[in-house]
Amino acid sequence: QVQLVESGGGLVQAGGSLRLSCAASGHVASIDAMGWYRQPPGKRRELVARITSNGLTNYIDSVKGRWTISRDNAKNTVYLQMNGLKPEDTAVYYCNADWLGYDFWGQGTQVTVSS
Numbered sequence: 239q240v241q242l243v244e245s246g247g248g249l250v251q252a253g254g255s256l257r258l259s260c261a262a263s264g265h266v267a268s269i270d271a272m273g274w275y276r277q278p279p280g281k282r283r284e285l286v287a288r289i290t291s292n293g294l295t296n297y298i299d300s301v302k303g304r305w306t307i308s309r310d311n312a313k314n315t316v317y318l319q320m321n322g323l324k325p326e327d328t329a330v331y332y333c334n335a336d337w338l339g340y341d342f343w344g345q346g347t348q349v350t351v352s353s
Contacts, residue, residue: 240264240342242333247347250323254351258318260333260344271336272309272316276329276349283332287318300326323351 246258262269273288287297287307295307304322309315316333328351333344 240266240269240335240337242335242342242344244331244333244344244347247331247349249350249352252324252351252353254323255319255321256323256349257320258331258333258347258349260316262314262316262335265337266314268338269314269335270338273334273336274307274316274318275332275334276327277332277346278326278329281329286331289316320349323349325351325353327351 241263242260244258244260246256248256250256258274271288271290274286275283276286277283285298286301287295287305289295289307289309306319308317328349330346330348332346335342
């Protein structure tokens with residue numbers, strides 16, 4: 239199995255930047271895609287960005303051009319560089335790993351963007 243630990247959340251003003259990190263441990267060799275999801279207050283969790291083991295990426299429309307997901311397979315870590323943050327980006331952000339068809343989740347990290 240896999241353990242995921244996120245870091246990098248916090249409070250930032252609109253227009254600012256944050257970088258989230260997610261370090262994977264355990265049976266990491268079997269991890270395929272990894273991604274970042276978010277859950278705003280009172281709303282459902284949604285996929286924000288995803289990256290496959292060979293580096294293919296996809297994003298939701300609202301973050302395209304502002305954010306970048308990347309992956310360092312040597313460090314078993316996935317990153318989410320978030321630029322141009324907006325108040326509507328406020329949410330708990332969760333790291334996800336697809337491990338042999340099973341989903342594993344981190345504990346979540348809060349991102350709050352003030353206007």
